[in-house]
Amino acid sequence: MSELIINDEDLVAEGHWPVECVLGFYSERSKQEHEEFPDLVEALSRGEGYNDDEKGCDFWEELDEYDKAHEAPFDVECYAVGSTCRLTYAEFYSYVELACERYSQRYESARKPLEESLNAYRKRFL
Numbered sequence: 001m002s003e004l005i006i007n008d009e010d011l012v013a014e015g016h017w018p019v020e021c022v023l024g025f026y027s028e029r030s031k032q033e034h035e036e037f038p039d040l041v042e043a044l045s046r047g048e049g050y051n052d053d054e055k056g057c058d059f060w061e062e063l064d065e066y067d068k069a070h071e072a073p074f075d076v077e078c079y080a081v082g083s084t085c086r087l088t089y090a091e092f093y094s095y096v097e098l099a100c101e102r103y104s105q106r107y108e109s110a111r112k113p114l115e116e117s118l119n120a121y122r123k124r125f126l
Contacts, residue, residue, distance in 0.1 A: 021080035045120035055080035089125035
């Protein structure tokens with residue numbers, strides 16, 4: 001099994017590469033990432049993006065008025081290493097759902113919290 005939860009073969013468009021960076025680098029080897037992934041999905045279900053030095057994602061609804069006035073509307077924007085892609089809530093959900101399924105296969109104890117977060121995302125955005 002690949003260590004990446006989302007990889008190049010999963011992307012429905014070449015331009016979606018930043019999604020792989022945002023969701024894909026949670027591997028079996030990193031205990032810290034193992035502990036952070038369910039928290040990430042829970043935050044995403046509330047419409048809260050995140051960022052670190054190299055990658056991140058934003059939801060339109062969390063932008064301030066200044067940014068909204070100077071940006072074309074989008075649902076979710078993922079970015080990594082100078083590349084950006086904008087996705088609908090449904091497109092982003094399909095990647096998050098796949099990542100959660102693969103993660104749950106590795107860490108069965110995370111299945112229920114991830115399902116709850118996915119349900120919350122669906123209620124909020126789909």
